Amino acid sequence: MRLDLRDLRKHTHYYGGFHDKHRVIAWLWAVLERDFSESERRLFLKFVTSCSCPPLLGFSQLDPPFSIRCVEVGEDEDTGDTIGSVLRGFFTIPRRGSNRVGGESRNAVSSAGSASAAVRLPTSSTCFNLLKLPNYHKKATLRDKLRYAIHSNTGFELS
DSSP, X not given: OOOOHHHHHHTOEEETTOOTTSHHHHHHHHIIIIISOHHHHHHHHHHHHSOSSOOTTOGGGOSSOOEEEEEOTTSSTTTOOOHHHHHHHXXXXXXXXXXXXXXXXXXXXXXXXXXXXXGOOOEEEXXXXXXXXXXXXXXXXXXXXXXXXXXXXXSOOOO
16 A cells, blocks of 8 residues: 555644745655655655554544654754753744844754755654754755665664
8 A cells, every 4th residue: 555645745734944835845745756665655654653554544643743843953963852842843942042143033944054954864753753854955965864864774663
């Protein structure tokens, strides 16, 4: 049975400046649809939900819903997720003292962060069905980094 990407996309929530028409999100769906094999799509689903099979009644039944959040490089490097970091991502709450740089408000991804996005891998919080995706500048970079991440065989499988 083929993974229904249209159903997944229809029930996806976006945070941190991403939205369904954002170029990185458009690239993500194109990569999943055109560049990844069916087995890689299932690895992607396992990467973000810890299960390679979709919900029996469709992605509308996934709880919590699948979400994609734009992350800054260095935002959560090697510290793991905390309730605070997840809530900040869902509600776009800035860290204390980090919402201003030189008296100006920061965007969802700072220019220094976006310059480093090319070296950061996508990560996920499977308990929240959350993909944390850097704001890549090239579709090929997104494809290669996502492919590397899903093939890394990290995480766990529920039995």
